[in-house]
Amino acid sequence: MNLRLLKSAKVWLFAVLVPLLAACSSGVQVRGDSSPYADFSTYKTYGYFQPMGIEAGYNSPVFGQHFRAAISREMESRGYQISNHPDLIINVTARLDDKVKVTTYTAPYMSGMYYGGAHRGGTAVGAGVTVGSQATMTENVSVFIDLVDKAGQSISWQGVAEFEASDERAQQLQQTIDQTVSKTFALYSHRAGQ
Numbered sequence: 001m002n003l004r005l006l007k008s009a010k011v012w013l014f015a016v017l018v019p020l021l022a023a024c025s026s027g028v029q030v031r032g033d034s035s036p037y038a039d040f041s042t043y044k045t046y047g048y049f050q051p052m053g054i055e056a057g058y059n060s061p062v063f064g065q066h067f068r069a070a071i072s073r074e075m076e077s078r079g080y081q082i083s084n085h086p087d088l089i090i091n092v093t094a095r096l097d098d099k100v101k102v103t104t105y106t107a108p109y110m111s112g113m114y115y116g117g118a119h120r121g122g123t124a125v126g127a128g129v130t131v132g133s134q135a136t137m138t139e140n141v142s143v144f145i146d147l148v149d150k151a152g153q154s155i156s157w158q159g160v161a162e163f164e165a166s167d168e169r170a171q172q173l174q175q176t177i178d179q180t181v182s183k184t185f186a187l188y189s190h191r192a193g194q
Contacts, residue, residue: 028163028180032187038149038156040190046075046147047086053093053144066174067092070181071145079192088156091146096139096165104133139165145184159184 034040048068055064071090072082080088140162147157161180 028161028183030159030161030184030187032157032159032184034157034190035149035155037152037154040156041194043087043149043156043190044080044192045083045086046080046088046090047083047150049089049091049148052091062173063177064092066177067181070178071185074181074185074188078188078190079194081192086150089148089150091144091148093144093146095142095144097142098139104131141165143180143184145181147188157188157190159187 048064051061052064052067054067055061071092075082075090141164143161145159145161146155148154149156161184
């Protein structure tokens with residue numbers, strides 16, 4: 001297969017899967033981290049990178065629209081207001097990683113056999129457990145939400161959601177993005193001007 005075509009296919013797959021799969025709340029791990037140098041009491045307004053990382057390359061602008069709507073709800077519920085000259089600029093990026101998932105399983109079994117000769121006879125029955133493992137390729141998605149101090153040009157807070165890609169998560173784009181953003185922002189404890 002042509003290397004360029006393979007790369008394009010992987011970029012397209014990445015572009016489609018990342019936001020689509022972002023997060024049924026089960027199986028999603030989130031973490032957040034604040035800069036020790038950020039003064040959150042000075043932040044009252046927010047805006048977005050144009051374009052955000054999630055919209056770059058072959059990614060659809062629809063992804064950005066859904067992320068902007070979900071993030072705006074979270075920011076406004078904390079008293080922030082959108083502005084053309086924001087204190088915080090928000091960026092969303094994503095990464096897709098191939099992983100090998102090893103599943104170990106056990107399977108009980110029973111066996112029986114006939115033994116003996118012409119004058120002897122009998123059976124033996126045995127039971128046991130077989131232990132095995134199976135390796136499968138999976139894709140893990142990491143979604144990064146960065147709140148950047150516009151004046152200082154440094155990240156003040158970063159939230160990260162990580163999960164395993166699945167077809168089930170891909171079926172409801174807006175709902176999965178909303179859930180991912182909501183679960184990630186649950187770790188953001190700051191309010192505008194406080």
